[in-house]
Amino acid sequence: MSLKQQQYINGKWVGAISGNTRDIINPYNAEVIATVPESDETDAKVAIAAARAAFDMGEWSSTPGSERGAIVRKIAELIERDKEELARLESLDTGKTVVESRGDMDDIAGVFRYYAELADKDGGELIDSPVPNSISKVVREPVGVCGQITPWNYPLLQASWKLAPSLATGNTLIMKPSEITPLTTIKVFELMEEAGVPAGVVNLVLGAGNTVGAELSSNIDVDLISFTGGIVTGKKIMQAASINVKKLALELGGKNPNIIFADADFETAVDQALNGVFFHAGQICSAGTRLIVEESIHDEFVHALVERVKKFKLGSGFDEDTQMGPLISAEHLGKVEKYVETGIKEGATLAVGGGRPEEPELQKGFFFLPTIFTDCTTDMSIVQDEAFGPVITVEKFRTEEEAVKLANDSIYGLAGGVWTNDIVKAERCVAKMRMGTVWINDFNLYFPHAPWGGFKQSGIGRELGRLGIEEYTETKHIFQNIKPEPINWF
Numbered sequence: 388m389s390l391k392q393q394q395y396i397n398g399k400w401v402g403a404i405s406g407n408t409r410d411i412i413n414p415y416n417a418e419v420i421a422t423v424p425e426s427d428e429t430d431a432k433v434a435i436a437a438a439r440a441a442f443d444m445g446e447w448s449s450t451p452g453s454e455r456g457a458i459v460r461k462i463a464e465l466i467e468r469d470k471e472e473l474a475r476l477e478s479l480d481t482g483k484t485v486v487e488s489r490g491d492m493d494d495i496a497g498v499f500r501y502y503a504e505l506a507d508k509d510g511g512e513l514i515d516s517p518v519p520n521s522i523s524k525v526v527r528e529p530v531g532v533c534g535q536i537t538p539w540n541y542p543l544l545q546a547s548w549k550l551a552p553s554l555a556t557g558n559t560l561i562m563k564p565s566e567i568t569p570l571t572t573i574k575v576f577e578l579m580e581e582a583g584v585p586a587g588v589v590n591l592v593l594g595a596g597n598t599v600g601a602e603l604s605s606n607i608d609v610d611l612i613s614f615t616g617g618i619v620t621g622k623k624i625m626q627a628a629s630i631n632v633k634k635l636a637l638e639l640g641g642k643n644p645n646i647i648f649a650d651a652d653f654e655t656a657v658d659q660a661l662n663g664v665f666f667h668a669g670q671i672c673s674a675g676t677r678l679i680v681e682e683s684i685h686d687e688f689v690h691a692l693v694e695r696v697k698k699f700k701l702g703s704g705f706d707e708d709t710q711m712g713p714l715i716s717a718e719h720l721g722k723v724e725k726y727v728e729t730g731i732k733e734g735a736t737l738a739v740g741g742g743r744p745e746e747p748e749l750q751k752g753f754f755f756l757p758t759i760f761t762d763c764t765t766d767m768s769i770v771q772d773e774a775f776g777p778v779i780t781v782e783k784f785r786t787e788e789e790a791v792k793l794a795n796d797s798i799y800g801l802a803g804g805v806w807t808n809d810i811v812k813a814e815r816c817v818a819k820m821r822m823g824t825v826w827i828n829d830f831n832l833y834f835p836h837a838p839w840g841g842f843k844q845s846g847i848g849r850e851l852g853r854l855g856i857e858e859y860t861e862t863k864h865i866f867q868n869i870k871p872e873p874i875n876w877f
């Protein structure tokens with residue numbers, strides 16, 4: 388592997404101060420694929436100091452937006468140049484199919500291109516001042532030092548949603564990828580160095596959440612913390628960030644309803660209900676794992692899903708005919724197994740799957756069969772909790788109102804879908820669905836131009852789109868008196 392198996396602090400590739408390392412595991416066969424530094428709070432403090440000094444020096448924040456944009460565009464070009472290497476690295480690290488990883492790399496380059504274009508587009512706003520002889524204007528400035536913490540399921544994609552807008556707006560940053568999937572993030576730091584990002588502006592620290600992540604969340608020199616991950620960690624970060632009232636952006640989990648009306652195009656809805664869940668073995672925050680199906684087509688719909696699921700080809704992400712890879716780790720496999728056991732205990736009916744595959748070649752990896760539960764109700768924990776694996780729960784409904792009520796019965800509010808050929812009905816449902824993204828006759832589509840984020844406990848703030856850039860800026864009002872004179876009050 389030509390990758391530097393190190394972290395990047397203040398423009399230098401370094402190991403952990405303690406000398407500790409961590410093995411990175413291939414989820415397909417549990418083999419070690421890399422060994423990287425395992426840092427702790429001490430290394431995080433050094434990286435934070437570097438980012439603070441770089442920001443306070445002001446070189447990057449005062450670089451014209453067009454020049455910052457050119458560097459961000461260069462990063463996009465380098466990602467496109469190294470797309471195949473990056474995609475293979477992502478599949479090696481996560482187990483997802485290389486076809487999916489290639490798609491991710493296209494999306495990631497697109498995110499850098501999108502924010503490169505926005506880097507010089509905000510010249511501020513002149514206000515029509517109510518005060519005579521004055522100029523009132525509003526400008527947006529970088530927030531400062533940003534701590535960025537990412538999960539293991541879409542390692543580089545989630546990193547790109549943070550790196551590109553924060554760089555375009557002139558911030559400095561410290562990124563901590565998930566300790567189990569750091570490889571493509573390391574590679575992109577190599578590319579950012581090659582693109583000419585100045586030393587200290589971008590810093591990469593590798594280590595665990597309760598050490599490096601906790602330091603980033605609580606250190607008073609960090610002005611903003613942007614986190615993507617689980618709800619439990621999100622709550623801890625929110626608490627830690629209160630130390631200096633950091634700005635906070637949280638992209639948390641989801642339990643995403645997918646409503647199928649009887650008048651939807653049947654074949655398309657079946658196909659897309661599968662697509663909406665089983666990519667990356669269901670390890671997707673916005674996976675449509677909560678199917679809510681109109682009673683009149685329920686049995687036929689479930690039958691069609693089950694017949695398709697039985698034929699899924701599980702295997703190595705590098706085999707072109709593999710449709711679904713493994714789960715990320717032995718620990719996560721254990722969690723999904725427990726979730727399925729709970730479903731059975733709660734009285735849901737197992738329609739297909741429910742265990743590990745039997746093929747000898749899949750025994751070393753962390754594989755779990757695609758699974759469908761029917762006879763599910765909202766009081767079951769399997770309907771309320773994120774499975775983060777290849778598991779669908781199916782509920783039935785009779786009326787439109789009931790469908791929407793079921794869909795909203797959740798602490799989460801990340802995403803949802805509605806399938807129907809009656810567009811007025813779809814619009815009525817969407818207006819009542821409490822989620823950050825709702826798809827009509829589609830599922831799981833996202834692109835850099837539209838914001839992404841959650842209602843309710845799925846998060847705070849938005850990534851992507853223009854809102855994604857606003858997360859990384861502070862708003863300043865500047866008032867100028869152009870005819871100053873004494874008031875003679877005192």
Ligand SMILES: NC(=O)c1ccc[n+]([C@@H]2O[C@H](COP(=O)([O-])OP(=O)(O)OC[C@H]3O[C@@H](n4cnc5c(N)ncnc54)[C@H](O)[C@@H]3O)[C@@H](O)[C@H]2O)c1
Nearest residue numbers: 537538539564565596600601616617620638639640641672
């Ligand atoms: N909303 C979104 O866009 C989105 C996208 C991807 C994943 N997710 C969510 O991410 C979760 C899966 O990812 P995960 O298992 O890596 O999540 P996680 O919360 O376990 O870990 C995410 C990151 O937080 C770090 N971390 C852990 N404890 C920490 C602490 N005390 N302080 C600071 N950082 C800490 C981890 O090291 C990792 O880098 C799912 O819930 C999924 O829905 C959400």
Ligand SMILES: C[N+](C)(C)CC=O
Nearest residue numbers: 540541670671672673
């Ligand atoms: C946001 N998304 C869909 C790319 C990944 C969620 O896990």
